[in-house]
Amino acid sequence: MGGLREEDGRLSDVIQPRSLHEAWERKMALGDSAQYVAGGTLLRTGWESGTALIPKQLIDLRQISGLADITQTEFYLSLGALVPLSQCRSNEHLQAVAPALQEAARCIAAPSVRNLATLGGNIASGFGDILPALLVYDAELISFDGKFMTSLPLTEWLNNHWSGMKPAADLVAEIRISPARRENPLTDRLEIFRKVGRREAFTPSLVTVAISAWIDTEHRFREVRIAAGGGTGRPQRLSRAEAMLEDEVYTDSLLPALYEVVENSFETYGDPFATELYKKKTAGNLLVAELWKVMNRRS
Ligand SMILES: Cc1cc2nc3c(=O)[nH]c(=O)nc-3n(C[C@H](O)[C@H](O)[C@H](O)COP(=O)(O)OP(=O)(O)OC[C@H]3O[C@@H](n4cnc5c(N)ncnc54)[C@H](O)[C@@H]3O)c2cc1C
Numbered sequence: 001m002g003g004l005r006e007e008d009g010r011l012s013d014v015i016q017p018r019s020l021h022e023a024w025e026r027k028m029a030l031g032d033s034a035q036y037v038a039g040g041t042l043l044r045t046g047w048e049s050g051t052a053l054i055p056k057q058l059i060d061l062r063q064i065s066g067l068a069d070i071t072q073t074e075f076y077l078s079l080g081a082l083v084p085l086s087q088c089r090s091n092e093h094l095q096a097v098a099p100a101l102q103e104a105a106r107c108i109a110a111p112s113v114r115n116l117a118t119l120g121g122n123i124a125s126g127f128g129d130i131l132p133a134l135l136v137y138d139a140e141l142i143s144f145d146g147k148f149m150t151s152l153p154l155t156e157w158l159n160n161h162w163s164g165m166k167p168a169a170d171l172v173a174e175i176r177i178s179p180a181r182r183e184n185p186l187t188d189r190l191e192i193f194r195k196v197g198r199r200e201a202f203t204p205s206l207v208t209v210a211i212s213a214w215i216d217t218e219h220r221f222r223e224v225r226i227a228a229g230g231g232t233g234r235p236q237r238l239s240r241a242e243a244m245l246e247d248e249v250y251t252d253s254l255l256p257a258l259y260e261v262v263e264n265s266f267e268t269y270g271d272p273f274a275t276e277l278y279k280k281k282t283a284g285n286l287l288v289a290e291l292w293k294v295m296n297r298r299s
Pocket residue numbers: 035036037038039040041042043044045061081085107108109110113116117118119120121122123124125127128129130170171172173203204205
């Protein structure tokens with residue numbers, strides 16, 4: 001057990017469990033006075049800005065083995081919760097299976113932060129920039145509830161998180177992504193992630209968008225997935241925008257209607273730096289601009 005100094009001079013305990021079960025038991029026993037910590041990079045921003053207090057106990061997850069690997073199995077790509085974001089940026093399996101996720105990791109913070117910051121911490125926050133990218137891959141989240149490892153589609157896990165139904169002691173253990181199946185060898189894969197912040201780089205996001213889809217030789221979209229998020233807002237799939245593109249043949253004339261659907265359906269919030277309307281318009285502009293670029297490069 002180590003120590004971390006609180007602002008009032010008291011030391012808070014750092015507990016280092018060796019298994020998910022031990023971590024979960026400690027959290028159940030200590031309740032709200034304890035908090036899980038992985039890289040600590042998000043928690044620290046709260047402590048330093050004064051928006052969160054250092055808890056009495058920190059349950060440091062980094063000694064738990066088996067959660068820091070990226071593994072390609074026959075059916076899916078497995079990403080452990082303790083995988084650092086820096087590893088996501090360079091991993092060749094991730095590049096092959098989920099390039100939009102890799103781009104999302106590339107856009108987060110700076111190298112020193114990414115070496116500490118974990119995938120699990122980004123996801124567990126409920127608003128990390130990784131989440132919209134994971135949503136367009138229909139990712140499955142494996143969590144530990146004290147007894148069982150449970151697999152849930154990320155969309156459902158997010159619903160539970162944002163509705164307050166997720167038990168506070170549940171641990172994020174792993175993320176699984178199934179590679180998209182190419183049914184026709186002539187189809188192309190579109191996978192994009194874009195982030196807009198208050199400046200070009202090293203900035204928190206205002207808006208993030210992600211798209212994945214198949215495009216056939218006639219420029220028809222199939223299996224369209226579109227997601228948006230940003231800041232501390234709820235990452236979400238934009239199902240009306242997806243339905244608009246599904247089975248449609250791309251022409252530039254689709255884009256104004258797509259923009260309108262995104263602007264009307266993206267649920268976000270205003271903050272001191274950008275109004276709600278600005279963020280809605282930005283999500284629409286980003287998606288339309290990216291599609292226009294990709295599709296006009298193809299033709
Ligand atoms: C300078 C700077 C810039 C940043 N820029 C960005 C950015 O652009 N985009 C972005 O998304 N983030 C950004 N962050 C925030 C942060 O670095 C990332 O979100 C990071 O991935 C969080 O991971 P972590 O391991 O450090 O989480 P921690 O800070 O350790 O934990 C975050 C939260 O998740 C919980 N938690 C952690 N692991 C688990 C688990 N396995 N199971 C259950 N709960 C868990 C913790 O209790 C805590 O509530 C930035 C941070 C800094 C300092």
